[in-house]
Amino acid sequence: MKYKTTWTKKEEIERNWYIIDVKDQILGRVATKIASLLIGKEKAEIVPNVDCGDYVIVLNSDLVKLTRGKEVKKMYYRHSGYPGALKETRFDEQMKIDSRKIIQDAVKNMLPQNKLKDQRVNRLIIYKDSEHKNSAQKPIEIKL
Secondary structure, rough: OOOOOOOOHHHOOOOOEEEEOHHHHOOHHHHHHHHHHHHHHEEEEEEOOOOOEEEEEEEEEOEEEOHHHHHHHHEEEEEEEOOEEEEEEEHOOOOOOOOHHHHHHHHHHHOOOOOOOOHHHHHHEEEOOOOOOHHHOOOOOOOO
């Protein structure tokens, strides 16, 4: 009897929709759960070279928290490429500007650094409040 290894093809992937409410949740713990859903780690048919992940909807991004006073210590950096053009923003300032970018950056940095990263980040949908427009997809709510 010969054993045959089956590989999941792009056409065979079934994507689910999940909702995660991040109200009063810790940023890092939420980001790891979101990243594992985007990769598809809980699925049995996961293949390393095919994107098998699901869609994730994040609600209440304005109400995410950090621990141990990192609200004033954590910095976000960006650079245009020109000499002396480094810009830095504190966490609390970035929350006032756009809280969705905080969650997106945290999840993006937890994903593997490969060609599938952009596809996975595009399946992440973040809302600032508790209302969303994706009820037609019948998302499954995940409690953290």
